[in-house]
Amino acid sequence: MKDERKEVIEALAWDLVACGGQPPLHPTTCAVMRILYVFQVVPFSVFAGLMPCDTETTRQQLRRLKAQGVVDRLVVRQRGRHAVCLYSLTPEGRRVVKLWEQARNRLLSAVNRELRKV
Numbered sequence: 001m002k003d004e005r006k007e008v009i010e011a012l013a014w015d016l017v018a019c020g021g022q023p024p025l026h027p028t029t030c031a032v033m034r035i036l037y038v039f040q041v042v043p044f045s046v047f048a049g050l051m052p053c054d055t056e057t058t059r060q061q062l063r064r065l066k067a068q069g070v071v072d073r074l075v076v077r078q079r080g081r082h083a084v085c086l087y088s089l090t091p092e093g094r095r096v097v098k099l100w101e102q103a104r105n106r107l108l109s110a111v112n113r114e115l116r117k118v
Contacts, residue, residue, distance in 0.1 A: 028051065028058070029061050029064070030100075031051065032047065032051070032058070032061050033065070033089065033093060034097065035050060036071065036088060036089045037093075037094065037097040040089075041087070042086065042087050042088070043084055043085065043087075044059075044062075044084075047062070047087075062087060065093070069093075070090055070093030070096060071087055072087065073085055073086070073087055074088075
């Protein structure tokens with residue numbers, strides 16, 4: 001139970017940091033960027049399996065992030081097969097997620113200090 005609570009608090013901290021930025025980011029955008037940060041190169045099919053929203057919403061988020069310069073898209077054409085789209089963070093995207101991580105760690109420290117007082 002304690003580990004589950006810790007995981008929930010950590011997940012909420014990610015979203016609070018990202019959504020509390022200026023401008024605030026949509027939770028789906030944050031999830032896409034965290035997945036890319038963890039896995040580094042991700043085919044669209046993985047997003048379709050992980051994201052709790054429909055595939056068109058995920059596509060829109062990826063297009064928006066690409067237009068903002070934080071996500072790269074590579075189309076790999078395979079002979080006799082459909083093309084596969086691979087996504088990754090740009091250096092700017094990695095920088096943004098690292099800033100979120102630093103802010104998340106500060107927020108978690110503050111939450112832990114408050115929880116110890118209770």
